[in-house]
Amino acid sequence: MDKVLLAHGGGGSKSAELVERVFQRFLRDPLLLEMGDAARLPGRSGGAFTTDSFVVRPAFFPGGDIGRLAVCGTVNDLAVMGAEPLYLSIGFIIEEGFPVRDLERVLASIAIACRQSGARIVCADTKVVERGKADGIYINTSGIGRPVFKKPVHASRVKPGDAVLINGPLGLHGIAVLTARNEFGLKASVKSDVAPLWGLIRKCRALDVPFMRDPTRGGLAQTLNELVRKRRFGARIVEAELPIPKKVAAVCDLLGFDPLHVANEGKVVMVVAEKDAEKALRLLRRHPLGKGARRIGAITAVHPGRVVMATRAGSERIVMPPVGEILPRIC
Amino acid sequence: MSKDAELNRLAGRLRSLPARPGTRIMEVCGTHTVAIRRFGIQKLLPEGVRLVSGPGCPVCVTPERFIDEAVSLARQGVAVASFGDMLRVPGSFSSLERERADGRDVRAVYSPLDALAQAEGTGKETVFLAVGFETTAPAIAAVALKAVEKKAANFSLLTALRLVPPALKALIGEIPQGDAAAQPPAGSGLAGFLLPGHVSAIIGKHAYDFLLGHGLGGVISGFEAVDIVSSLLLLLAMHEKGIYEIVNNYTRVVRDQGNEKSRGVMAEAFAVADAEWRGLGAIPASALELRPAFAGLDARRRFAIKVESAPPRLGCRCGEVLRGLVDPPACPLFSKACRPDHPLGPCMVSAEGSCSAWVTYG
Numbered sequence: 207m208d209k210v211l212l213a214h215g216g217g218g219s220k221s222a223e224l225v226e227r228v229f230q231r232f233l234r235d236p237l238l239l240e241m242g243d244a245a246r247l248p249g250r251s252g253g254a255f256t257t258d259s260f261v262v263r264p265a266f267f268p269g270g271d272i273g274r275l276a277v278c279g280t281v282n283d284l285a286v287m288g289a290e291p292l293y294l295s296i297g298f299i300i301e302e303g304f305p306v307r308d309l310e311r312v313l314a315s316i317a318i319a320c321r322q323s324g325a326r327i328v329c330a331d332t333k334v335v336e337r338g339k340a341d342g343i344y345i346n347t348s349g350i351g352r353p354v355f356k357k358p359v360h361a362s363r364v365k366p367g368d369a370v371l372i373n374g375p376l377g378l379h380g381i382a383v384l385t386a387r388n389e390f391g392l393k394a395s396v397k398s399d400v401a402p403l404w405g406l407i408r409k410c411r412a413l414d415v416p417f418m419r420d421p422t423r424g425g426l427a428q429t430l431n432e433l434v435r436k437r438r439f440g441a442r443i444v445e446a447e448l449p450i451p452k453k454v455a456a457v458c459d460l461l462g463f464d465p466l467h468v469a470n471e472g473k474v475v476m477v478v479a480e481k482d483a484e485k486a487l488r489l490l491r492r493h494p495l496g497k498g499a500r501r502i503g504a505i506t507a508v509h510p511g512r513v514v515m516a517t518r519a520g521s522e523r524i525v526m527p528p529v530g531e532i533l534p535r536i537c
Numbered sequence: 538m539s540k541d542a543e544l545n546r547l548a549g550r551l552r553s554l555p556a557r558p559g560t561r562i563m564e565v566c567g568t569h570t571v572a573i574r575r576f577g578i579q580k581l582l583p584e585g586v587r588l589v590s591g592p593g594c595p596v597c598v599t600p601e602r603f604i605d606e607a608v609s610l611a612r613q614g615v616a617v618a619s620f621g622d623m624l625r626v627p628g629s630f631s632s633l634e635r636e637r638a639d640g641r642d643v644r645a646v647y648s649p650l651d652a653l654a655q656a657e658g659t660g661k662e663t664v665f666l667a668v669g670f671e672t673t674a675p676a677i678a679a680v681a682l683k684a685v686e687k688k689a690a691n692f693s694l695l696t697a698l699r700l701v702p703p704a705l706k707a708l709i710g711e712i713p714q715g716d717a718a719a720q721p722p723a724g725s726g727l728a729g730f731l732l733p734g735h736v737s738a739i740i741g742k743h744a745y746d747f748l749l750g751h752g753l754g755g756v757i758s759g760f761e762a763v764d765i766v767s768s769l770l771l772l773l774a775m776h777e778k779g780i781y782e783i784v785n786n787y788t789r790v791v792r793d794q795g796n797e798k799s800r801g802v803m804a805e806a807f808a809v810a811d812a813e814w815r816g817l818g819a820i821p822a823s824a825l826e827l828r829p830a831f832a833g834l835d836a837r838r839r840f841a842i843k844v845e846s847a848p849p850r851l852g853c854r855c856g857e858v859l860r861g862l863v864d865p866p867a868c869p870l871f872s873k874a875c876r877p878d879h880p881l882g883p884c885m886v887s888a889e890g891s892c893s894a895w896v897t898y899g
Contacts, residue, residue, distance in 0.1 A: 517575070
């Protein structure tokens with residue numbers, strides 16, 4: 207590896223290769239090496255701390271924009287650690303010539319997303335670079351949260367028999383951004399699902415939820431594979447139970463994508479102890495972001511380290527994470 | 538009956554079908570290879586029946602030299618526009634993805650029309666990599682006609698278009714090949730071909746009539762699980778009875794006579810030529826090249842393309858995989874040195890490649 211390729215930013219196995227072979231040679235803090243969505247800070251209160259950068263192209267897309275994405279991305283990374291998002295920092299890198307009116311639109315969405323999520327932006331920074339040295343606007347957010355789940359949300363507690371749940375339809379964000387680019391002559395009226403998930407996730411705080419993750423870049427396939435990698439359990443999902451909207455399936459068919467690889471920004475994959483699974487579904491369905499919540503599979507000891515899907519044809523297949531970039535700059 | 542129930546009924550029939558041991562069916566098309574593995578259909582076959590992949594993955598059969606030519610163009614400062622799956626394919630010494638990281642102008646497009654629009658928009662010399670089979674050739678031919686009509690002076694094509702029937706003829710020994718390494722699929726037991734749906738929509742079902750003389754059947758199939766399972770049922774039934782036909786089992790898309798209009802556009806821009814296939818060697822009359830009237834659009838005439846011939850890749854058995862002689866795990870590199878995130882051979886690079894489908898879907 208001598209050059210960074212776009213594929214290294216895709217969130218799939220190429221990204222993992224860059225992290226393991228380059229980053230981790232230099233940055234080796236034990237908290238960082240846990241590779242969670244957020245770091246668990248030491249101490250009795252044990253806060254959660256995370257950061258994320260946003261370079262989505264175009265900055266405005268059906269259902270959202272880079273501002274809403276920047277708040278939701280970080281808030282959701284905290285939420286899936288079972289932590290209530292409290293404080294955010296935000297940093298802007300803006301290209302010379304970026305319209306102030308567009309900046310105002312982005313800021314308005316940031317304010318709305320903050321209100322919806324309950325988090326406060328308490329520090330901020332702006333840099334401007336020469337025209338052509340960036341593409342419009344990039345945003346970084348970091349966030350601190352307070353763990354409130356009764357039982358620790360930690361993948362080491364996942365066990366065979368646990369249920370795998372999702373809160374609604376898959377693939378909306380990726381397809382919305384893709385069609386917003388007008389590159390493919392596609393006109394699918396798909397809106398991004400970008401939304402802050404804390405309000406939904408907190409409903410399950412009293413239940414036994416050993417694992418949550420928002421299936422963003424790399425989609426559901428990436429999330430489940432990260433969960434089972436090097437573990438003594440695998441995941442088994444059922445194709446007929448997966449909520450994949452017709453429009454998403456149609457675009458994926460056309461472009462040769464696997465819907466399980468497409469990014470989501472308002473979804474959470476929950477692994478819930480079987481005894482609490484039905485209760486979790488009931489709680490999730492009471493929230494607007496969880497109306498489509500359903501059980502899509504289970505944790506199994508039969509094929510450790512692997513994600514397998516029971517297909518509609520009555521057979522089964524392996525579900526692998528995507529290899530490189532499916533779509534660069536999706537978030 | 539619900540779609541899933543219908544599928545389950547057909548799958549149940551397939552599994553319980555009597556079949557002779559050692560029976561093989563070749564799926565020609567890369568999209569079928571992926572669909573079969575995605576649905577897990579290879580596990581629903583009766584005892585003794587196997588599916589083998591054929592030469593219908595465009596990236597897989599495109600010679601390494603073609604990538605080298607494209608890299609040479611990119612290094613000359615020409616904008617190279619290509620279907621996305623070509624970008625990761627390793628040439629002898631580089632790939633287009635690497636050239637892009639080095640700052641060359643390489644773009645993924647989803648249609649040759651986008652490439653022409655890009656040429657017009659940027660004013661820059663733009664070459665579209667024209668690869669694929671009869672499916673993509675008509676769209677590329679249409680763009681060639683349009684470029685001439687618009688007098689687009691900065692747009693050209695680097696062609697590696699291939700035809701499906703000649704490859705099948707070479708596989709079954711209908712036409713002789715210069716390359717002694719290319720033999721018909723080993724042994725008997727080949728029951729027939731699962732024929733490509735989209736290619737057939739252009740060329741029609743009679744383009745495969747030559748199979749009948751070899752005691753081989755063919756079923757043109759769509760890409761849904763139901764399409765594939767029902768097509769396999771038809772093929773195995775033919776083989777069992779010893780009656781061979783070409784059946785169009787994808788009538789919602791394919792007309793028996795194909796699409797004459799598309800063939801007309803293709804014939805206007807392209808002439809049939811001999812060509813080298815990766816893995817299959819030289820096959821007479823198996824490619825499309827621009828007609829002399831379109832010489833102005835031919836990137837090979839427009840630019841001085843220099844490529845050194847590369848040493849063959851040691852150990853890679855893509856050639857045999859493409860001819861259905863071996864399954865991917867028989868290759869010593871498979872899933873070890875050669876993986877989807879680090880592909881050595883073309884069958885691992887392309888999402889439609891047999892090796893990639895084996896790793897990806899198990």
